[in-house]
Amino acid sequence: MGSVAAGGNEITADPAEAEVIVVNTCAFLKPAREEALKVLREMVAWKKKGHCRKVYIAGCLPQWLKEVGSVSLPAIDGEVDSIGLFNCAAPRLKATPKWSAYVKIAEGCDNRCSYCLIPTIRGKLRLRKEEDLLEEVAGLAKRGAKEIIFIAQDTTAHPALPSILKKAAQLPGLRWLRVMYTHPSHLTDELIKTIAGEKKVVKYLDVPVQHASSAVLKKMNRRYDRDSLDLLLSKLRREIPGLVLRTSLIVGFPGETPADFEELLDFIKTNRFEKLGIFSYSREVGTPAASLPNQVPARTKEKRRELAMEAQRQVSLELNRALVGRKIEVLVEGKKGRYYVGRTYRDAPEIDGVFYLQSSRKITPGQIVPALITKASAYDLYGRQAF
Numbered sequence: 001m002g003s004v005a006a007g008g009n010e011i012t013a014d015p016a017e018a019e020v021i022v023v024n025t026c027a028f029l030k031p032a033r034e035e036a037l038k039v040l041r042e043m044v045a046w047k048k049k050g051h052c053r054k055v056y057i058a059g060c061l062p063q064w065l066k067e068v069g070s071v072s073l074p075a076i077d078g079e080v081d082s083i084g085l086f087n088c089a090a091p092r093l094k095a096t097p098k099w100s101a102y103v104k105i106a107e108g109c110d111n112r113c114s115y116c117l118i119p120t121i122r123g124k125l126r127l128r129k130e131e132d133l134l135e136e137v138a139g140l141a142k143r144g145a146k147e148i149i150f151i152a153q154d155t156t157a158h159p160a161l162p163s164i165l166k167k168a169a170q171l172p173g174l175r176w177l178r179v180m181y182t183h184p185s186h187l188t189d190e191l192i193k194t195i196a197g198e199k200k201v202v203k204y205l206d207v208p209v210q211h212a213s214s215a216v217l218k219k220m221n222r223r224y225d226r227d228s229l230d231l232l233l234s235k236l237r238r239e240i241p242g243l244v245l246r247t248s249l250i251v252g253f254p255g256e257t258p259a260d261f262e263e264l265l266d267f268i269k270t271n272r273f274e275k276l277g278i279f280s281y282s283r284e285v286g287t288p289a290a291s292l293p294n295q296v297p298a299r300t301k302e303k304r305r306e307l308a309m310e311a312q313r314q315v316s317l318e319l320n321r322a323l324v325g326r327k328i329e330v331l332v333e334g335k336k337g338r339y340y341v342g343r344t345y346r347d348a349p350e351i352d353g354v355f356y357l358q359s360s361r362k363i364t365p366g367q368i369v370p371a372l373i374t375k376a377s378a379y380d381l382y383g384r385q386a387f
Contacts, residue, residue: 002091011093015043016050022080023057027064027121029282036061037071044074056080063121068286085126088136094143097333099366100349101145105133105164106152111183113210114221114288115253115281118153125153130160130167137168146368147176147331149348155179156186162194169200175368176331176345180206184232185223196240202345203240206275207233208248212267213260216253219292226263233271244346246275251308252301253281254292261304268311274319275352276312280305313378320376327386330355330371332363344381352379359385 004022005011012018021043025036036059046052057073058080065071085107086092094101108123109116137148148168155161161179168177177200182191184207195201211217214225224232237243249264268276280301283290332342339356340363347353357363357371363385375382 001093001095005093006091015046015052018046019051020054020056021046021052023055023059025057025059025061027060027068028117029279029284031282033061033064033071037073040076041074044076054078058082060121064117067120068117068284085128087128087132088139092136094140096349097366098144099331099333100147100149101140102149102151103133103136103140104128104151105155105158105161109153110157111154112221114219114292115250115284117284117286120286122153125157127158127160130164133164134167134171137174138171141171141173144173144366146174146366147178148174149178149180151180154181154183154186156182156188156191162188162190165191165194165198165201169198174200177201178204178345178348180348182207184209184229187232187236192236192239203242204244204246204345204348205236205240206246206348207236210248210250211253211256211260211264212249213256213263216256216260219255219289220250220253221288226267229267230271244274245271246277246348246352247273248277248279249308250279250281251304252296254283254289254296255294256281256296256304261307265308265311268308268315272315272319273312274316274346275348276316277351278305278308278312317376317378320378320381323373323381324376326373327370328355328373328383329368330357330383331366331368332357333365339382354380356380356382357385358383361385 001011015021023036023040023043026032040057043055054077056078057076062079086104096102106125106127108125109118110125112119140148152158165177168174182205195205209229210220210222212226212229217225236245251261281296283295328344330342330344332340334341338358340359342355342357343349344355355371363369370386371383372386373381373383
């Protein structure tokens with residue numbers, strides 16, 4: 001987007017106005033590829049009913065087509081090549097609100113989990129230089145960013161992450177630094193100490209564990225077992241006061257027995273994650289797991305996902321209700337009816353819940369204001385501005 005804008009072109013989010021449409025795609029899972037194809041078909045239709053002359057495809061789907069499989073594409077005009085590992089010398093145009101920005105610290109992955117296509121699609125791990133990252137963060141802060149969200153396929157694979165967080169925390173204007181996609185095996189003592197000690201690093205950690213059964217984890221090639229997971233989670237809770245833990249789990253992995261699934265349910269109820277995403281296993285051609293025996297039927301996978309989500313809903317509701325009466329800062333992002341809508345440090349954009357805030361004063365999006373929590377649902381909080 002930055003390169004296109006730097007070339008003198010105007011960016012529009014309205015396909016009816018666009019002369020050239022670029023569809024950025026994900027190909028990690030079959031549902032993502034299906035969504036990409038659906039959007040591509042919708043965009044190609046604008047050639048007949050709008051101003052569109054060309055439709056291009058970008059992102060992971062072209063790479064998936066080269067390396068893994070094939071699908072029938074609609075009549076597109078070509079592909080946009082990846083610019084590779086981003087550096088701050090390249091032009092950048094933010095697609096997120098002024099107050100929040102994502103910074104990708106690495107590309108690719110060397111973990112080789114048995115269910116995952118990322119190493120095939122995105123390649124081996126490549127690290128961005130610390131100085132380059134910090135220059136980008138400083139530039140975003142000067143442009144009004146209050147929240148920086150560090151991302152990668154595995155953020156903890158970057159050995160300089162603790163140093164990056166410490167130095168970013170010294171930059172003026174920034175209020176929240178958030179870390180996503182941390183591999184459980186790579187959470188070092190130094191990183192844990194940094195998250196605990198740096199005030200601007202929000203006490204929120206995304207640690208995708210994927211399963212709890214040691215037998216399933218071994219088949220997934222995750223390189224840890226249930227006991228080490230429990231020890232790690234206890235350590236994180238102990239050493240980072242006020243920590244909000246997010247994780248993701250896969251149900252229906254090949255060979256997952258009823259006993260394995262019961263262990264997963266117990267894990268959810270015992271560890272009481274504040275945030276949790278649950279996905280049905282997707283059999284991806286090109287991964288070792290695709291050829292494993294004892295593939296779980298689709299109906300069983302969906303039933304297990306529903307049961308796991310219900311277990312988490314109960315946990316989430318109890319944890320949220322326990323927050324009623326507490327004061328907390330809210331980053332206001334907009335308005336819906338009589339409520340301002342925002343997020344606390346407990347919530348990452350789009351994937352977590354929101355805070356519905358009442359206030360007698362006008363609040364500008366991007367402001368961080370104190371609030372009193374007065375009500376809670378399973379995933380969202382409600383309250384009023386505290387003065």
